[in-house]
Amino acid sequence: MKSVKLFGALLVTTMLAAGSAYGKSLVYCSEGSPENFSPSINTTGTSLDAARPVYNKLVQFEPGGTTPKPALAESFEVSPDALTITFKLRPGVKFHSGVNGFTPTRDLNAEDVIWSFERMWKADHPYAKVSGGSYDYFNDMGMPDSLASIEKGADDLTVVMKLKEPNAPIIANLGMDFATIHSAEYAKFLMDKGTPEQFDQIPVGTGSFQFVDYQKDAVIRFKAFDGWAGKPKVDDLIYAITPDPTARYAKLKANECQVMIAPNPADLDAMSKDPDINLMSQAGLNIGYLSINAQKPPFDKPEVRQALAMAIDRDAILKEVYQGAGQKAKNPIPPTMWSYDEGTADYEYNPEKAKEMLKAAGVAEGLATDLWWMPVQRPYNPNAKRMAEMMQADLAKAGINATLVSYEWGEYRKRLQAGEHQLGLLGWTGDNGDPDNFFFLAGCDKDGKPAGQNISKWCDAKFNELMLKARSLSEQPDREAIYKEMQKIHHDGVAWINIAHSTVFEPTRKSVTGYKISPFGAHEFQDVDVAE
Numbered sequence: 001m002k003s004v005k006l007f008g009a010l011l012v013t014t015m016l017a018a019g020s021a022y023g024k025s026l027v028y029c030s031e032g033s034p035e036n037f038s039p040s041i042n043t044t045g046t047s048l049d050a051a052r053p054v055y056n057k058l059v060q061f062e063p064g065g066t067t068p069k070p071a072l073a074e075s076f077e078v079s080p081d082a083l084t085i086t087f088k089l090r091p092g093v094k095f096h097s098g099v100n101g102f103t104p105t106r107d108l109n110a111e112d113v114i115w116s117f118e119r120m121w122k123a124d125h126p127y128a129k130v131s132g133g134s135y136d137y138f139n140d141m142g143m144p145d146s147l148a149s150i151e152k153g154a155d156d157l158t159v160v161m162k163l164k165e166p167n168a169p170i171i172a173n174l175g176m177d178f179a180t181i182h183s184a185e186y187a188k189f190l191m192d193k194g195t196p197e198q199f200d201q202i203p204v205g206t207g208s209f210q211f212v213d214y215q216k217d218a219v220i221r222f223k224a225f226d227g228w229a230g231k232p233k234v235d236d237l238i239y240a241i242t243p244d245p246t247a248r249y250a251k252l253k254a255n256e257c258q259v260m261i262a263p264n265p266a267d268l269d270a271m272s273k274d275p276d277i278n279l280m281s282q283a284g285l286n287i288g289y290l291s292i293n294a295q296k297p298p299f300d301k302p303e304v305r306q307a308l309a310m311a312i313d314r315d316a317i318l319k320e321v322y323q324g325a326g327q328k329a330k331n332p333i334p335p336t337m338w339s340y341d342e343g344t345a346d347y348e349y350n351p352e353k354a355k356e357m358l359k360a361a362g363v364a365e366g367l368a369t370d371l372w373w374m375p376v377q378r379p380y381n382p383n384a385k386r387m388a389e390m391m392q393a394d395l396a397k398a399g400i401n402a403t404l405v406s407y408e409w410g411e412y413r414k415r416l417q418a419g420e421h422q423l424g425l426l427g428w429t430g431d432n433g434d435p436d437n438f439f440f441l442a443g444c445d446k447d448g449k450p451a452g453q454n455i456s457k458w459c460d461a462k463f464n465e466l467m468l469k470a471r472s473l474s475e476q477p478d479r480e481a482i483y484k485e486m487q488k489i490h491h492d493g494v495a496w497i498n499i500a501h502s503t504v505f506e507p508t509r510k511s512v513t514g515y516k517i518s519p520f521g522a523h524e525f526q527d528v529d530v531a532e
Contacts, residue, residue: 023235026512026530028523029248029257030239032376033217035410036131038200039177040120043136043453044413045429046376048177049523053209053222053237054096055180056229058087058113058159059171063527064516066433068175072108072206072228073159082166082474083148089113089157093228095183096210100202102189108181108206110152113159115184117143117150127187131200136417136452137178140440142471146170166472168479172432181206208232208526217241233514233529245377249507252277258509258530261523262377265323271507278512283336284504285519287329287438288380288427290391290497294458296422298363305494307357308423309347311398312391314499321387322500329498331487333438337430338476339483344491354398365399372405372424374412379504379521380427387499388425416455426455427499429521435483439467442495458495 034050035042042048060071070076073087093108119127120138138144148162163170173179186204190196203211208229209222220239224232240257242248245264251257253274263271271279290312298304314328330346333339359365373388374381381387385406392402402423407415416424430437443451444459463486470482506517511531518524 024233024530024532025236025238026234026259026525026528027238027240027251027257028525029242029251029260030220030523031241031243031245031248031261031378032409033241034214034220036200037203037211037214038131038182039180040116040135040138040182041131041200042177043417044409045378045521046409050220050239051180051203052177052207052522053525054203054207054211055177055182055205056207057175057177057179057181059175061175061432061518061520063524064518066172066519068171068432072113072181076171078171083163085161085163085170086153087113087159087161089159090228091157093206095186095206096204096225098186098189098202098204099212100190100195100198102186102204104183104185104204106185108183109156110159111156112181112184114150114152115187116180116182117147119182120178121147121150126191127196127199130196134452135178137176140443140451140453141173141176141178142167142440142468143173145446146471166474168471168474169432169434169436172434172437176431176437209237229526232526234525237525243376245382252507252509255509255511258512259515259523259528260507262379262382263505263507264377265321265325265382268323268325268505271505276510278508278510280506280508280515280517281503282517282519283334284326284379284502284521285334285336285430285433286380286427286501286504286521287332287334288326288378288425288499288502289329289332290499291416291421291424291426291455292458292494292496293419293422293424294456294495295419298361298367299422301361302493303357303361304363305497306347307354307361307363307398308395308400309494309497310350310357311354311400312394312497312499313349315349317387317390318500320390321381321383322502325382325505326500326502329501330491332442332490332495332498333435333483333487334430334501337433337435337438339435339480341484341487343484344487347497351394351397358398358400363399367400369395369400369402369422370405371395371402372407372412372416372421374409374425375406376409378427379429380500380502381425382502384425391423417452419450419455419457424455431520433519435479436467436471439463439470439483439486439490442490443467456496458493460489460493460495463489463493463495 032046034047058073095104120135212221222237374384
C-alpha cells in the first residue's frame, strides 16, 4: 500500500508493465477525484463511480439495461395494496475487511439494511451528522415522505419496508446508489475507535472489489473480492484520475488504461479508425442544461427566463461543442424515455426578440450576471468552458454582460446547490429509467422550499403537486398524461434552459471484453475481462 501513496499514478504504468507479478489489472481512466466514498451523501457521477465497485444495493439494474433485478435481496414481494415490500436477503453475503484494521465477524443481515436507511432518515441515528449529514438523493426522491417503517421480519434475513402511500418508482429508486447497503458492524467499530469520519473515506462493502488505497487527484486502487456475485475476472481495478480528455486518450492509445470516460468529440473520428480501440456509443439518457437561479432578480420573472432561452444559439452549440454527437433538447427528459412530449413547441433563437422582451420586463441593457461553467467533462457536456464562452457572446447580443466563473468540481457542485450562482451550466444522467428521476430535479418540498438538487431554485406548486400525484399512481398511461402536462409547465416557466441530449461514447481497448455502456452513466467492472 505504501507504493501507491509514494508513487501515485506512476503505479498504474508499473503494474501494467509488471503483468502477472501483480495479477491481471484493468485500468479505467476516470475524469476527476471523488469527494468521498459513501454514495448516500454523494450527488456527482464522479464520486458515485468511485464508490460503486465496493458496494451493493438490495436491487440492481441488469448490465446495460434499465430493469431492476435482485441483488443483496434475492427476492422481493410487493403487497397487493402496494404499501408493503418484503425483501428476502441472500444468505452468506460477506463484507470486506477494512485497510484500517476492521475484520467482519458476521454476514450481511437485516440490521445492516435498517442501519443504512435510518442513517439517511432518522435525525437521532448515531451517524446522521457524520460527514455533514446531507442526504440529498434520499430526500429528493421523496423517501422521508414515503417511508412509514423499515423493520426486521420473521428472521435475520427478512426486511419489511412499509410505505405511507403507493410509490410507483420505489423499486427502481432502490436500485440507485443512495440506497447502498453498509455494514452496521463497521460503523460501530469506527465509532468505538473515535474515528467515525473514516466510514465515508475508507469504504467497506459487499461489492466485487475491495478498497485498497486512494491518492487524491492521482489513483484509486481496488482488489478483487470473491463475494456473493462471484470473483471478478481481473485481480486489480485501478482508477487513473485523468481530468484532461486528450491525456485520457493518449493513455488509452498507450495501453496505460483500457477503458476511458468522455472522449473529446474531436477525437471520435480517430478513435473509430484505431484498430486497437472499440468505440462504443448509444443515445444518452441525459440532459445538459443552463440553470437560471429563479430566486435572484431579474431572473425571478418568467419572461426574463424566456428571453434568455431565445438569446442562446443552441444549434451553434450542438455543432461546435457536441460536434453533432447529440440533439437539441426541448424537454427536460430525453426522447428515448416514455412520456416524452413530442408536441412541445421549442424556443426559437431570436436575439432581437429576446432583447425586446428584456426591455419590456424592465431589464436595462448592460445587465451584469455571472455564468458558471463546470471544470470537468461530463457525458452530457463535453466542453462546458467553450459552451459558456459561446453563451457569453450570445447574451451580449441581447444586452447582457456575463462574467465567466468556475471552481474545483466538488466546490462547484456545493456552491451551485447553495444557489450562489445566477446562471450555471450543469446536467443530469438518469439513475433509474423512470421519468420521475428527471422531474425531481425541479421539485420542491411541501413548504415550497427547493429540493437539494433543484439547482435553479424554481418552485411551481402545480408542477410539484403533479409530480407527487404521478408517484402515487401505478398505471403507466395515467402517469404519462401527468408527465406531459409537467413538461408544458416546465417549458413555460423555464425551470432551466434545455440545451442538449448527448450521444454517449465509451472507448475501450480491443483487449477488453464484457464491458457494457450503462444508460445511467455508471462504470461497472464485475463482468469485465482484459487480455494480458
